Amino acid sequence: MVPLKSKWGKALRSLALVNPKRRLPARHEIGILSFAVVLTATVFYLDTFTDIHSALATLYVITLLLSAETLTEKGTLSLTAMCIGLAAFSYAVAHGLQADLAATLRLTVAVAAMLITCALIIRNQRARLDLVKFNVALQSSEERYRTIFEQSRVALWERDYSQVRTMLMALKADGVEDLGAHVRANPDFLEQCITRVPTVAANAAALELLGNASGENASSMRRFIAQNDATFLELIVAIFNNETHFEGKGSIITSDGTHKHVLLTVGFPEDPANFNRVIVGMFDITERELAQKALFEAQAELALASRAATVGALSASLAHELNQPLGALVVNAQTLLRWLDRDPPDLEAVARSAERIARDSQRASDIIQSTRSMLGKRAPVREPVSLVDLVGETRALMEGELARNRITFETRTASNISPVSAVRIELQQVLINLITNAIQAMGETPDELRRISVFIEPAAAETVAVRIHDSGPGLSADILAKLFKPFHTTKDTGLGMGLAICRSMLEARGGALTASNHAEGGALFEMIVPIEALDE
């Protein structure tokens, strides 16, 4: 072999004999190759010109092995051919045509050794090439992933959920089936979980979302997750149930204290071992949520205003229409008494008065009837309404009010709630009214005891019951008696129409609204909503 001087090197490279991606430094390589050349020459000399009875040619194998790193597949094949040629030449020179069985066997062994070595070297090289190719593909895939992760405008985190998963699986092994119930019984559990989710990495958008938090600050999400945020519980329930994906809405508090609504998406890895790097995505939907909330509020206000306006206009018009027949009735009745008081009573005149009284009463009744039927003509828009969703939406709508009054709000839902066919805005109006009343009823209740519990359950005769229980002082017998009367109010600014309207709205659709005191204290309002609303 020749040392890789530039001329030779170039020539060999152009023949594609030399591996362009060698791993050894050039000086080191030249040393090895020089040794290989010297070794080959020595073996050739000894094999050709001495009479040592051994398979010296086998030592060419060392040459092959030494140059394996440097040569390509083609180079190795050529070198093998050359070594076999040298061995054959030496054999011919030393033994000529006199067939010496031992010498021939030695040659054969040497040739076989060289061929096998050659084959092994080539196989090894191919395997290595495959590995290198695979590594390159893996690297570029990793690079692509990094680019997506870093450059994405969606806030992304890599979080280590492995500890939490281990905790959850341990719970499962202990026989816990309902994680929600377990968390309710062990309020600290959620906290423990949150602190055991270290952040592995966060992209620029993620740090920006948290209010340009530095990487260190963001290492634990503890301080960013809003208190009472139910989303984290839902997330760990998803892990607990071995779900592959989680999506939910949550709220976070950025480093400057602003609340943001985020859409949270988490894809869980199939292999539990990969839970140490779970990708969590967050999308800031604060503005969308605020717009939606404003829309809801505007709708609710509009509904209330239009109802109040309707009630106002209606009562004014009714008062006006009824005034005439009622006025006539009073006069007729008094006149009738005068006819009776005469001596003798003028019974003919009494009969005339009585007839007019009957006629005017009928007229008053007709006015009321026609007003009702006029109202009935406005066909209400009914749609299927999920009471569970409606309660959730109403809660979201009133979140500010609830938070301001530091009220814990919980919803318990039976599993088999059918959607009801109803006028959505009417039901929402009733809910808003009842929740607002509950909030106001707890004004004097200590903060830590303020709680509104909403229970949604199927009730008798194809209805759904929504019960709203507060932890306020409850309703006195006096209030209970007058609660649903129009114009009864405990508020300085109230019209006192709220509960009266709520009850009449529900009753018009075949439902009901009742109030009582809960056995454990506090007021309990019960809405009964028929699954199929009645026609008026």
Next chain:
Amino acid sequence: MSRKPVIAIVDDDQSIREALDDLVLSCGYRSRLFSSAEAFLADDDRAAIDCMLVDVKMPGLSGIELQAVLNSQNAPKPPMIFMTSYRDERTRAAAMDGGAFAFLGKPVDFDQLVRCLEQALKH
């Protein structure tokens, strides 16, 4: 009194008219019914009328406008008792300024109305 006093009732509502008619009758007076201020003004025999019961709010001429028309005519005017569902002070003041005998709210207080009629007729 040699003859029964005659009370004119001016009201657009038939029920009220008839009720007042009977009331007047039960008091021992006679009545004449008019369904509008215009009908009253068109009547030729107004001189025989001793007192008027007038609704304030009527289609066409209102009670107050009727009063103004009568005040502008050079003829004796019987005492006018106004009745209204709308108890606003401005209308009341306008009626009293125009020389109304009384201004009563509707539904009318029966005894008050009877007393009022008696006093007006003594005038």
